[in-house]
Structures are given as C-alpha cells and as structure tokens.
Amino acid sequence: MKIAVLALQGAFLEHEDILHKLGADCIELRKKADLKESFDGLILPGGESTAQGKLLRELDMFRPLQEKIRDGLPVLATCAGLILLAEKSSNDERAYFQTLPVTVRRNAYGRQLGSFHTVQDFGGMKHIPMTFIRAPYIESAREDVEISAKVDGNIVGVRYRNQLAISFHPELDTDRRIHQYFLSFCKA
Numbered sequence: 001m002k003i004a005v006l007a008l009q010g011a012f013l014e015h016e017d018i019l020h021k022l023g024a025d026c027i028e029l030r031k032k033a034d035l036k037e038s039f040d041g042l043i044l045p046g047g048e049s050t051a052q053g054k055l056l057r058e059l060d061m062f063r064p065l066q067e068k069i070r071d072g073l074p075v076l077a078t079c080a081g082l083i084l085l086a087e088k089s090s091n092d093e094r095a096y097f098q099t100l101p102v103t104v105r106r107n108a109y110g111r112q113l114g115s116f117h118t119v120q121d122f123g124g125m126k127h128i129p130m131t132f133i134r135a136p137y138i139e140s141a142r143e144d145v146e147i148s149a150k151v152d153g154n155i156v157g158v159r160y161r162n163q164l165a166i167s168f169h170p171e172l173d174t175d176r177r178i179h180q181y182f183l184s185f186c187k188a
C-alpha cells in the first residue's frame, strides 16, 4: 500500500511517521513529476490552506490532483486540507478543489481560543483525541455527506465517498485509529 502525502507546506512529516508505523509506504508530492507515480491514497495535511493552494497552482499540480480526487482516489484531509477540499468557505471567497459538498468556516474558533484539545467519538470509534489549531469547522454539509464527529454542536469530521475530512490533527496525537480507518478504505 502506497500513500502520497502532499508535502508543500505544513504538518506532512507527522503523517508520514504514522503511515510508516502502520506499515504503509509513503511518497511525498512536491512537484508535478511526483504525480506520475502510482499511489493508493492521498493525505492533505494541515498548515496554511492559502499557501498550499497558491503553491499547488504555481507548481501546476492543482488540476491533476483535483482530477484524481474526482475520479475516486481515497483522501484523508486534515485542517487546512479540509479547506482545500471544501466546495466553499463562509468567511473567505477563496475555494480550491471543491470536491467535498460542505461549507467551511476558516479559523472558526477565533484568534484567542485558536488551539485546544478534546476527546470525542468519531463515527463508530470511541474517545478519539482531537487537537485543534486555528481550525476550521464545517458549517453545513449536503445531506449525502456522512457526519462523523461534532464538537460543541459544530461538525468537525465528515466522510463523503472517497473523502475523509477532519478539522483536527490526528497526526499530533498517539492514537492511530483515524489513519487505520483511512488505510482500510484505501484497501477497499
């Protein structure tokens, strides 16, 4: 099993570390030529969505990746990655891949309360640790999007076909169940 990790900016190394521990191979996507390799899944890491979006376009990686996601490539998107997948944002006119029919709110927890940690259920998984860093949440989702987790009434995790998108950073905690869950549907 080979997973590609978008490695332009942000927290990509932490994802690679977990993938290795779970026995998956990784490749880093840094330039267009890296997209020629075959892979079974894609991770869009946290970081700064505006910087990542800009680099994706400058490096001419945007369209080919968008096409792969549309064609059903399994994707795990965390934090900024969720913003890249979202159809739109309620507080920013920028939009990127637009493959996930949800509206996100960027930096939704404000500047003061920018980072926090909590534990909540995620889909069928109990007590998942969740670290939020200047995170977005999902304000609304189309009815065919499966809601996996909510914190204080706000949606922080969804699954839609091949896309698993979450507001928090599972790669910064030691619990590996989110990555295991993702790998299980890369296999399927």
Ligand code: GLN
Binding pocket: 045, 046, 047, 048, 049, 050, 078, 079, 080, 081, 083, 106, 107, 133, 134, 135, 136
């Ligand atoms: N605030 C970032 C953004 O809007 C996301 C933060 C993160 O990925 N931890 O892109």
